[in-house]
Amino acid sequence: MDKNSVTGMILIAAILGAFWWLNKPSAEEIEAQKRYQDSIAKVEAVAAKEAALESSNMVVENEVASVTVDDSTTQQQLADKYGLFADAVKGENKFYTLENERIKVTFSSRGAKVYSVQLKEYTNFEEKALVLFDGDKNQFGFNFFHNNRILNTNHLFYSIDEAASNDSTLRFKLSVGDDQFMAFEYKLSSNSYLLDFNIVQNNMDDVIQSNRGGFDLDWKMDVIAQEKGRKFEIQYSGVYFKYDLDVVDDISGKSGSEDFRTPVKWIAFKDQFFSSILIAKDRFSGGKVDVNVYPEEDNTPVLSTNTASLIIPHDGGALNTKAFQFYFGPNKYKTLKKFKDLDLKEIVPLGWGIFGWINRYAIIPIFNWLEGGIASYGLIILLLTLIIKLVLFPLTYKSYMSTAKMRVLKPQIDAINEKIPADKAMERQKATMALYSKAGVSPLGGCLPMVLQMPILFAMFRFFPASIELRHESFLWATDLSSYDSIWNMPFTIPFYGDHVSLFCLLMSITNIVYTKMNQEMTQSTSQMPGMKGMMYMMPVMFMVFFNNYASGLSYYYFISTLITILQTILIRRFVDEEAILAKLNANQKKPKKKSGFQARLEEMQKKQQLQQQSQKKKNKK
Structure with a gap:
């Protein structure tokens, strides 16, 4: 390399060094940039986790709640992504309880859903409290479109409407604007296994959009073993459903799936002696159920995982309320027989036909x-x-x-x-x-x-x-x-x-x-x-x-x-x-046997056949 080439390379390096030194960020600028990158990383991590949760329909408690937003740029990104529901994807998961003489129901503010159910009159085979499901064993929420995204209520945080809540009623409310809100209302009456459930939408037609003329309700539950004999309990567990104005059908004792081509009135996740039943005051316009039964040899407390995807009809309107009921209780024929118009007693397998x-x-x-x-x-x-x-x-x-x-x-x-x-x-x-x-x-x-x-x-x-x-x-x-x-x-x-x-x-x-x-x-x-x-x-x-x-x-x-x-x-x-x-x-054998009319006709036909055969033989000989 000659002298001129070496001199040129030194001058280029000096110019680049001077340019970097003049444009080097200050300590304050470095700290601000670090905060910005950290915030972006947190948002991307939340988005990745939510995508994974949506694909598997599972929720990990307090994952979204761990996000803290202290930067205007991050808040703007959440707004761009979740629109009017940006504030609802973060928060603290709080728990509330309704109970009567028969059941104790715990709710979570995340998803405004039933978090766990205990039947107070019963215990499991280990003499412990009988809990139908608890925590992430129950996923319940409906999907809707907003801001070109599919959101699920199971991932949103609601607040308690104190004015509309009391010892027997809880009202979870999610507001997105002036007099624009979505609420989940629960009411538990005294000495009852029924939990009333209403979904209320007020001035939300411009905020959320439905799919196929309705909202997709996703319900997934792990059925917990409650009895001593796992094989026997699996045999009598399953999913039951009643077609609107029609018969009750089921998938029991095995894995399987069923597509609903016609409206459905209710769906039950059932084990041998207890059920969780979702009843529509109107009906579900369609949907699908899946049952995944775990083998008897599996050393797991879960008998099966039941999944239901149901379509809730949606007509829109300034104030729209959809009414449902949950039945959390025993599969007792005497109790279920009281629901005459619903045929809930059919989930008790008493046999078909004459049996x-x-x-x-x-x-x-x-x-x-x-x-x-x-x-x-x-x-x-x-x-x-x-x-x-x-x-x-x-x-x-x-x-x-x-x-x-x-x-x-x-x-x-x-x-x-x-x-x-x-x-x-x-x-x-x-x-x-x-x-x-x-x-x-x-x-x-x-x-x-x-x-x-x-x-x-x-x-x-x-x-x-x-x-x-x-x-x-x-x-x-x-x-x-x-x-x-x-x-x-x-x-x-x-x-x-x-x-x-x-x-x-x-x-x-x-x-x-x-x-x-x-x-x-x-x-x-x-x-x-x-x-x-x-x-x-x-x-x-x-x-x-x-x-x-x-x-x-x-x-x-x-x-x-x-x-x-x-x-x-x-x-x-x-x-x-x-x-x-x-x-x-012996005396009967000595009596002349009176022939019945049928027997007499039969003998007469036999004689005629014999005469015809004899006549045919004579003709053949000639």
């Missing part, structure tokens, strides 16, 4: 009647079983008599089997049926009464797991009739059976084996299919596996019911003279 009718119009009235005078639910179940068995006794007696008739005919059936070779099975069967017909015995006579009793057995299968009255009620060794009664917690798990031994389930299985053995002895009069005897004994074993995790009240009922049936059979057998039955049957 539900038996429960609603027979079992529940009797159960409630007994409940009014007896404190022990074990005794109530015992008396309920006795009443049912007394009503069904005529069918039980008829079934036994049919079996006894077939049993006394056994020697005659054996004679038929000896006379007709085994390879002529059809001929044997025809001769046996002819004997039954002459004696006046129906092979189905013993089955039909049992079939008529089956609807009651299935109805009780639905009744006991759905009855909150049995929850945490003890009887003998069972500490909770709504859950399994464990007499031994095993150190290992048997597939399908579980990790414990339920004594009522074991007793139920033993009585079923005894009853099966009695039936086998009483029905030896007819030949059985190969392997049928073993199959009959397999059923009680299958019941022992299947019912081990079910409500002990159900196993107790089946145990008592089967035991009573065994006692009835023994008593009937002692007082029934089988020799007299045989004499009557």
